[in-house]
Amino acid sequence: MNGRVLHFYLAGINNQNFLMRDKETGTWWQQITGKAISGPLRGASLELVLSDELTFGEWKSEVSDAPVVAEVLKEVPKYAKEYDSNWEPGVSKLPVVISFPGTPLKSRDVVVGLEMDGPGRAYPWDTLVKESPVVERVQGTPLLIAVGPDGKSFRVFVSRIDGKDAEFFLKGEPGGASEVKSESSVKSEGDPKSQPNPAPPPPATPAAAPAATASATPSATAQPAVASPATPAAPKPWLMLDATTASEWNFQGCAVSGPSQGKCLDRVPALKDYWFDWRNYHPDTTIYKH
Amino acid sequence: MGKSFHCPGSLLRKPGHFICAFSTIKAAPGTFAAGAYGEFKMLQDSDRRGSYGYWWLVLCASAVICIAWFFVPAFIIQPFRHQTPAALAWAMALRQRAPWVTLATACVCLLFIVAVWGGISIWKKIVLVLVMVPVAFSAAMARINYFEWMFHPVDSAQFESASASKLDHGEMILAVRFGAEARAYPIREMAYHHVLNDVVGGVPIAATY
Numbered sequence: 001m002n003g004r005v006l007h008f009y010l011a012g013i014n015n016q017n018f019l020m021r022d023k024e025t026g027t028w029w030q031q032i033t034g035k036a037i038s039g040p041l042r043g044a045s046l047e048l049v050l051s052d053e054l055t056f057g058e059w060k061s062e063v064s065d066a067p068v069v070a071e072v073l074k075e076v077p078k079y080a081k082e083y084d085s086n087w088e089p090g091v092s093k094l095p096v097v098i099s100f101p102g103t104p105l106k107s108r109d110v111v112v113g114l115e116m117d118g119p120g121r122a123y124p125w126d127t128l129v130k131e132s133p134v135v136e137r138v139q140g141t142p143l144l145i146a147v148g149p150d151g152k153s154f155r156v157f158v159s160r161i162d163g164k165d166a167e168f169f170l171k172g173e174p175g176g177a178s179e180v181k182s183e184s185s186v187k188s189e190g191d192p193k194s195q196p197n198p199a200p201p202p203p204a205t206p207a208a209a210p211a212a213t214a215s216a217t218p219s220a221t222a223q224p225a226v227a228s229p230a231t232p233a234a235p236k237p238w239l240m241l242d243a244t245t246a247s248e249w250n251f252q253g254c255a256v257s258g259p260s261q262g263k264c265l266d267r268v269p270a271l272k273d274y275w276f277d278w279r280n281y282h283p284d285t286t287i288y289k290h
Numbered sequence: 291m292g293k294s295f296h297c298p299g300s301l302l303r304k305p306g307h308f309i310c311a312f313s314t315i316k317a318a319p320g321t322f323a324a325g326a327y328g329e330f331k332m333l334q335d336s337d338r339r340g341s342y343g344y345w346w347l348v349l350c351a352s353a354v355i356c357i358a359w360f361f362v363p364a365f366i367i368q369p370f371r372h373q374t375p376a377a378l379a380w381a382m383a384l385r386q387r388a389p390w391v392t393l394a395t396a397c398v399c400l401l402f403i404v405a406v407w408g409g410i411s412i413w414k415k416i417v418l419v420l421v422m423v424p425v426a427f428s429a430a431m432a433r434i435n436y437f438e439w440m441f442h443p444v445d446s447a448q449f450e451s452a453s454a455s456k457l458d459h460g461e462m463i464l465a466v467r468f469g470a471e472a473r474a475y476p477i478r479e480m481a482y483h484h485v486l487n488d489v490v491g492g493v494p495i496a497a498t499y
Binding site: 053071084 | 369370371381437447448453474486
């Protein structure tokens with residue numbers, strides 16, 4: 001802040017969103033907004049940095065090909081017993097102290113929230129999973145909201161290529177490790193978003209192996225033909241196509257083939273939050289509906 | 291009022307008489323000596339009761355202020371309690387000043403107790419001890435961040451390479467990237483610690499969840 005490095009610690013809670021203080025000035029900061037709400041720096045705002053909330057597998061696959069030093073926070077041994085990979089189901093059952101009846105979402109519904117120089121915009125997670133990728137204009141800016149191949153990761157981009165608005169679709173039939181939705185409305189290549197979707201594929205989990213296909217391989221000798229062991233089909237990479245240049249784009253928002261190859265879409269900061277918390281700090285927020 | 295006199299040396303004062311360094315002077319029944327070191331006046335019992343009453347009032351006020359200064363913000367800032375903006379503002383303002391306010395009022399209470407201890411009944415001593423317990427508790431707790439009893443901070447974050455990490459591929463993480471450095475913070479750890487100060491690619495950040 002103003003060139004001074006601040007170090008933060010947990011200091012309290014405000015309607016179930018935590019408060020933190022900095023050691024240098026004792027100022028109180030609200031976690032979700034990054035704003036100083038009391039103390040010597042009251043009124044100041046921390047700069048929100050671009051971050052991702054995604055699976056370790058997805059992140060690792062991205063950084064392994066990138067020229068970066070990629071590190072993971074190690075668990076602190078003395079607190080390891082307190083960590084809980086399944087904490088969210090427990091938290092989702094806790095009571096809320098603030099609610100907004102009359103809104104179409106329940107308090108603990110998960111949304112992806114973002115701000116674009118105006119009131120916030122909330123995308124219900126369940127809707128996003130079903131309809132990804134979602135392209136719409138928010139405050140005049142075309143946005144692309146995509147749920148990743150694992151069905152848990154998400155990213156938001158400015159949906160423009162060379163300054164022109166672009167429409168995006170998920171490429172090809174879903175299958176194998178790319179298919180994670182139980183009810184999919186994945187659009188096949190070239191289908192406009194507004195057309196009815198093809199029949200949804202069978203459910204699968206992120207860890208599901210691709211469907212095995214049995215094949216009989218003729219032997220080069222006179223021995224009787226024996227069906228070879230089922231060879232799993234290679235999982236199809238998760239890719240999007242844009243309707244403008246027909247280039248293929250990966251989950252990082254970069255074109256990997258086609259006329260736009262090498263270009264990347266601008267990222268937009270967004271976060272996953274419970275509806276009641278997002279709504280509490282974004283009272284004028286709107287909600288995405290198909 | 292009674293006559294004044296000078297008393298050189300140290301003084302031990304009890305109701306009814308006082309002692310100078312070199313002699314003992316008995317006050318007449320129903321009177322006592324009061325005053326600053328060296329100069330004393332003989333006063334009546336009624337004057338003593340008025341003076342004591344004032345100091346008991348100061349004790350009570352100091353104790354109430356000390357206890358309230360800790361407990362009011364602690365009551366307001368609770369995990370499953372709704373906070374209004376006004377109540378939260380009060381709580382933060384009190385908590386900001388709590389360390390020195392509680393210390394000052396606790397010291398006032400302690401000084402009073404030391405001053406009157408020798409001349410009061412056993413029942414009053416018990417009352418004073420009972421008052422001093424929450425006062426001392428409040429003064430101590432005003433300096434302690436008890437939220438970190440529940441969610442310990444990471445004192446010194448340690449990292450390992452992505453290739454060496456044994457995290458499950460489906461485990462959710464928060465990830466940032468600055469320049470040639472990428473960092474991942476497992477959400478199951480961040481959900482416990484809540485905040486982690488780090489420097490990534492030369493940029494100081496606070497990862498929060």
